[in-house]
Amino acid sequence: MKTIDIGSLFRNNIKNLKPYTSARDEFKEITGDFIFLDANENPFDTGFNRYPDPQQRKLKKVFSELKRVNEDQILFGNGSDEVLDLIIRAFCEPGIDNVLSISPSYGMYEVLANINNVEYKKSLLNSLDFSLNLNDIFAQINDNTKLVFLCSPNNPTGQILNFDDVKRVVEGFDGIVIIDEAYIDFSTEKSWLKMLSQYNNIIVTQTLSKAFGLAGIRLGIAYASAQIIAGLNKIKPPYNINQLTQEKALSVMIDKSYSKNLNTCNSIEKNLLYKALVKLNFVLKVYPSDSNFILIKVTNANEIYDKILKKGIVVRNRTKDDLCENCLRISIGTPDQNRILIDVLKSISESE
Numbered sequence: 641m642k643t644i645d646i647g648s649l650f651r652n653n654i655k656n657l658k659p660y661t662s663a664r665d666e667f668k669e670i671t672g673d674f675i676f677l678d679a680n681e682n683p684f685d686t687g688f689n690r691y692p693d694p695q696q697r698k699l700k701k702v703f704s705e706l707k708r709v710n711e712d713q714i715l716f717g718n719g720s721d722e723v724l725d726l727i728i729r730a731f732c733e734p735g736i737d738n739v740l741s742i743s744p745s746y747g748m749y750e751v752l753a754n755i756n757n758v759e760y761k762k763s764l765l766n767s768l769d770f771s772l773n774l775n776d777i778f779a780q781i782n783d784n785t786k787l788v789f790l791c792s793p794n795n796p797t798g799q800i801l802n803f804d805d806v807k808r809v810v811e812g813f814d815g816i817v818i819i820d821e822a823y824i825d826f827s828t829e830k831s832w833l834k835m836l837s838q839y840n841n842i843i844v845t846q847t848l849s850k851a852f853g854l855a856g857i858r859l860g861i862a863y864a865s866a867q868i869i870a871g872l873n874k875i876k877p878p879y880n881i882n883q884l885t886q887e888k889a890l891s892v893m894i895d896k897s898y899s900k901n902l903n904t905c906n907s908i909e910k911n912l913l914y915k916a917l918v919k920l921n922f923v924l925k926v927y928p929s930d931s932n933f934i935l936i937k938v939t940n941a942n943e944i945y946d947k948i949l950k951k952g953i954v955v956r957n958r959t960k961d962d963l964c965e966n967c968l969r970i971s972i973g974t975p976d977q978n979r980i981l982i983d984v985l986k987s988i989s990e991s992e
């Protein structure tokens with residue numbers, strides 16, 4: 641259990657901000673027999689002539705029921721990247737405050753901090769098992785640290801972060817911990833969502849970009865205490881989730897079989913790929929994965945990357961990331977794509 645004074649964490653200008661109110665904010669009825677002449681929209685029905693609901697109420701109702709959180713604990717963004725940017729802008733005073741994340745991890749945290757002129761601190765994971773170095777994290781946190789980003793399962797390492805380790809950070813840090821769960825649907829471990837009722841200083845982010853196969857529609861989600869969500873709502877662009885995205889997301893979320901069908905083969909294929917990878921003579925290490933990709937350490941990442949690319953397959957070279965020297969990150973493909981990949985890797989292995 642932990643309750644901190646969220647109100648005092650917001651930047652001063654955000655505390656005092658009077659948000660933009662759109663026509664749809666001021667007149668909220670969307671059903672009923674009204675003639676809408678309040679938003680300078682084109683009156684002729686194109687299917688999209690009206691501005692979308694700035695609060696995405698239909699979508700929130702569905703997510704609220706599925707995830708068992710209140711509607712006022714949900715914020716949608718144009719991908720989770722927008723959500724992460726809003727969080728930094730809401731809490732961090734440029735040039736004064738700082739944020740901390742783990743390394744290696746998702747590159748956007750650092751870019752977003754840099755864009756906002758917010759100092760970015762990074763805490764190296766333990767190199768043996770990519771677990772959190774709690775002593776280092778707490779040593780680096782200071783009075784101006786507003787946010788800690790923890791990605792779990794982590795990208796590019798692929799593993800879930802130990803629950804008790806994350807809990808130590810959440811309980812020991814008097815700021816906000818963002819738990820980025822972009823890959824949680826691929827993990828057998830539980831989401832931190834269920835902890836929202838116990839900690840008012842966490843933000844859990846998820847996305848439709850991975851397990852839901854909808855990277856193209858750009859829908860990311862933040863779940864947090866109502867007070868945090870209200871603050872983020874004040875600064876989000878009014879119409880950040882367009883009509884097409886809201887409609888597509890709604891149809892997918894009410895279809896129970898949709899994401900199940902997309903992900904049935906992920907863990908079987910991941911195991912098959914894992915078994916094939918450990919046999920290759922240029923592969924030094926295959927890291928366990930709770931996600932939809934596998935990180936491997938090879939003899940020479942640049943060389944192997946090029947050889948794989950020459951066969952028409954694009955993987956991600958992570959050799960420049962901390963602790964990832966000579967590492968490649970490989971997404972799990974369809975069964976057919978994985979067969980082709982394994983054949984290519986075997987042929988490279990035999991010619992080494």
Ligand SMILES: *Cc1c(COP(=O)(O)O)cnc(C)c1O
Nearest residue numbers: 719720721746795822847849860
């Ligand atoms: C892919 C990914 C995301 C998703 O970002 P979107 O903007 O929602 O597409 C978020 N966090 C991590 C760690 C990711 O790897």
